[in-house]
Amino acid sequence: MVTLTLACAEYERVHSLLSGAVRPDGLDLRITTLPSAEILERMATGSEFDVGEFSLADHLRLFAGRRSSYIAIPVFPHRAFRHSILWVRASSELHDPADLRGRRIGVTSYTTTALLFLRGALEDEYLIAPSDITWVRTGEERLPLDPPGVTIDDVPGDLETLLETGRVDAIASFSTPAGARADPATARHLFADVRRVEADYYCRTGIFPIMHVIVVRKSLYDEHPWIAKSLLDAFELAKRPGATHDDTYPYGVEPNRPTLEAACRYARAQLGLDLPEDVAELFAR
Numbered sequence: 001m002v003t004l005t006l007a008c009a010e011y012e013r014v015h016s017l018l019s020g021a022v023r024p025d026g027l028d029l030r031i032t033t034l035p036s037a038e039i040l041e042r043m044a045t046g047s048e049f050d051v052g053e054f055s056l057a058d059h060l061r062l063f064a065g066r067r068s069s070y071i072a073i074p075v076f077p078h079r080a081f082r083h084s085i086l087w088v089r090a091s092s093e094l095h096d097p098a099d100l101r102g103r104r105i106g107v108t109s110y111t112t113t114a115l116l117f118l119r120g121a122l123e124d125e126y127l128i129a130p131s132d133i134t135w136v137r138t139g140e141e142r143l144p145l146d147p148p149g150v151t152i153d154d155v156p157g158d159l160e161t162l163l164e165t166g167r168v169d170a171i172a173s174f175s176t177p178a179g180a181r182a183d184p185a186t187a188r189h190l191f192a193d194v195r196r197v198e199a200d201y202y203c204r205t206g207i208f209p210i211m212h213v214i215v216v217r218k219s220l221y222d223e224h225p226w227i228a229k230s231l232l233d234a235f236e237l238a239k240r241p242g243a244t245h246d247d248t249y250p251y252g253v254e255p256n257r258p259t260l261e262a263a264c265r266y267a268r269a270q271l272g273l274d275l276p277e278d279v280a281e282l283f284a285r
Helices: 012-018 036-046 056-064 113-126 159-164 178-182 194-205 218-223 226-242 254-271
Strands: 002-007 027-032 051-055 070-079 086-089 104-107 134-137 151-154 170-172 187-189 210-217
Touching (some): 012 226, 051 056, 056 070, 056 210, 056 254, 070 218, 070 226, 086 159, 113 210, 113 254, 178 187
Antiparallel strands (some): 051 210, 070 210
16 A cells, blocks of 8 residues: 555545545545645645646646656646636727737736637637737746747736736736626626637637646656556546536546647747657656
């Protein structure tokens, strides 16, 4: 029996594993449940847990730099379409993604997985390249990087204030701006019917953006390579109590190849990463 520490947010599809109802073969898991943002920070900067939730973009960056202390398994606990994170003032003249060319967009950080997929969709779908936009950054990158060929202005403050005061034309916000919650006339989605846009995007592209991946400490994997398969099987089993006929959160490389290939294509273009052509190489065998 190998004892491992594991950190993961409380998603419905992993609840049975976190609760102990599902137990991986040969493993004694010491589980910590935290908000995902805290886990991502502690995993990326402190390598604190043996197994845990990890930003896909951070994994790609560390993999490309051959400097990760973790190896990934193809388990993806968090996925989300990202058209909905674009907000503009309710009175804004911006109504179409093409209107973003030459504009200023506020972001907390540039290199998040969410923005990797959003920028990729803007370029693929609307021919808006990252270099067509000035990115106004209010925070620090979890893993420092100078992206090639783009303009980034570092501005202190918060995204909502930047939008309200007109210092940016749009923001990429993971939550509804507080002003818009209080008064819908304050801010609105850039995409008017965002659910329809995201559903149409998936139907045409087959891309369901992967935000987070599960990683295992390399030193433990090198010593006990079987733990990768044991964990994959356990995460798969944990989904089954609530699973429907159509598995909208498939694990493994092949069911997710279109999304993984898109992520690598975007990371090469946007972040200058040297990544393998075969996305299977990103994961434990």
